[in-house]
Amino acid sequence: MTEQQVVEQLSNYKRLVARKRVLETYSVGAGITISRLNQDDQLQELHHKLRGMPSHMYLSKREQKLESVAHSYLEHYPAGVKSQEKAIPSIGNDATDTKLLRELKQKIEKVVAARGYEIRDDIDAVLDRVAELQSLQEDIQKIDNIFEALENYKPEYAQLLRNHYLEQKSWSNVAFELNISKDVFYRRRKKAILEYEKLAN
Known part of the structure; x- marks a missing residue:
């Protein structure tokens, strides 16, 4: 990691945290959020359970009839709820099937309406967001870990970097808070970035 990459990483910290919070509250319907999916792996667990069970064990009699008519009229099973809805014919061979x-x-x-708005056609959109959330969590945790290590032996460096980049305060505000001159601020910032760089590599 270069000095420029350190500065970019630290400068983007607040944006990473903000994006993480947005993703965590993203709804996939039925009151389930991306954060909940990521924590509990509920979607994967549910899929595994349902794949291993005959449909009559988790579908009502009426739902089994719907499943049966779907199998009868669907020549293929497109990915995505909206695509599946379009593939289902409106008229069946008789009045019962049509109903x-x-x-x-x-x-x-x-199901589509329960999601609030038609944001996805299939599970890929949800999985993409889960993957993005996990990546953000790793990036944020890495930065936090480096700061924790830096604070253990160079707390003045950690404080300067945190105030200047993470909190996005101007050099004059940071210098005032730390009671140092402009020259000392820039010398210390240079050394702090180098120390951070060593820990990050």
Whole structure:
């Protein structure tokens, strides 16, 4: 890591934290957030459970009828809830099938509506956000760990970098808070960045 990369990493810290908070509150529907998915791996756990169970164990009699009519009329199973809704025909071979198909389409429409807005067609969008959240958490944790290590033996360096880059305070404000001159501020900042660089590499 170069000096410029250190400055960029520290300068972006607040943006990383802000983006992380936004992702954590992103809803995937049914009251479940990205943060909850990431913490509990609920989606993966649910998929594993359902794959290993016959549908009659978790579907009601009515839902089993809907499943049966879907299998009868769907030639392929497109990825994405909205794509699946479009693939379901509106009219069946008889009145009973037509009624079931319409009910199935309505249920899918409710799932889409429950997400607040049509932000995704399939699970890929959610998985992308989970991956982004995990990456942000790793980046933020790495910066926090370096600061913790730096504070153990050079607390004045850690304080200067934290105030100047993480808190985005001007050199004059930081110099005033630390009771140092402008020249001392810039000399110490140079040394602090070099120490941070050593710990980061």
